[in-house]
Amino acid sequence: MSGSFPTGVMREALIDRGAIEHNVRQLRAVAKTREFIAVVKADGYGHGALTAARGAIAGGATRLGVADVSEALALRDAGVDHPLLAWLHAPDADFAPALARDVELGVSSVAELQRIAAQAGERPAVVHLKFETGLGRNGIAQSDWHVALAEAARLEAEGRVRVDGLFSHVSGTSREDDLAQVRLFEDAIAAAAAAGLDPSVRHLAATAATIDLPEARFDGVRVGVGVYGLSPFEDRSSAALGLRPAMTLRAPVVAVRRVRAGHGASYGYEHRAERDTTFVLVPLGYADGVPRQASNRGPLRIRGRRFQVAGRVAMDQFVVDVGDVDVAVGDQVVLFGDPLRGAPTATDWADAAGTINYEIVTRIGARVRRSVVE
Ligand SMILES: *Cc1c(COP(=O)(O)O)cnc(C)c1O
Secondary structure (H helix, E strand, O other), rough: OOOOOOOOOEEEEEEEEEHHHHHHHHHHHHHOEEEEEEEEEEEEEEEHHHHHHHHHHHHHOOOOOOOOOOHHHHHHOOOOOEEEEOOOOOOOOOOOHHOOOEEEEEEEEEHHHHHHHOOOOOOOEEEEEEOOOOOOOOOHHHHHHHHHHHHHHHHHHHOOOEEEEOOOOOOOOOOOHHHHHHHHHHHHHHHHHHOOOOOEEEEEEHHHHHHHOHHHOEEEEEOHHHHHHOOOOOOOOOOOHOOOOOOEEEEEEEEEEEOOOOOOOOOOHOOEEEOOEEEEOOOHHHHHOHHHHOOOOEEEEEEEEEEEEEEEOOOEEEEEEEEOOOOOOOOOEEEOHHHOOOOHHHHHHHHHOOHHHHHHHOOOOOOEEEEOOO
């Protein structure tokens, strides 16, 4: 995982595809469901959608999930022919390219169902009806559910659609709130059966419910953050869940400067040297996804020791005050990675910035080179 930087590389996210594969295996064993939908939206949570897809398929994912049709088409263009579901659509979306390439579509309204059916070609459009159980996002409203089911059954009979899935999404507010959503989903499933629909996969749980709420597992789970080895829980680490973080964010030290007591670091001098010390410069900034909110706090590892950001994170870089530790230009700085290898975690950065680990990994910028390690 470590080793030297490729020539000239200054910002690097190492992606451990084997970790993704391991995490899917691990979570499949927890879920014990027939279907495992690995969510690879938002460029595979920043890890690279294709890398994530390949790792997840190797680990046994039966389907892949993305938000946007464009993400699904990019995976098809890259040669991924696995079953693939996209569920968040533009108001005037053109579904024809997705249907032509066997992308399954989440459906959140009767109007959307009708537009998809109208664009179906020779083969029926494969759809998953999304039922709104409480999150207040998309999904077919309870008041429209019976109309949607009747319309879906009619379109199935005409050969224009095939309803292969029913799904919803829980809020993770509390066990009681999630169980209330489970019950509404069960009612929706029963109504679909009564309307003559026979979907093969009913899916409700994302990572947290997959692990903590067996009642939410149904035929399949839709797992995102866990695939990348990150814990969705505040009270349990990835290691406690048997998961391995798949991303290591690192950069080489690009400058070392010995400074006198009182010397400031970065804009606003929010850090000043308490005594004569050494400042080193790390070429990762908020444009690369290092949160500015983690100024003066974000943890790092250099030469096997822990340090933290000194002063403000700037657009391209930040300073570290390493005291009298011998650090040289070219030394590796690890911002986060696998804690079992001594690295801080994406969750540590999330804590330092007042956010969640999801946001840390998905916001890694385009300037950071992704290098896949097997
Ligand atoms: C992003 C997303 C998921 C995955 O959630 P995780 O918490 O990352 O497992 C599942 N379902 C839907 C609808 C999503 O938008």
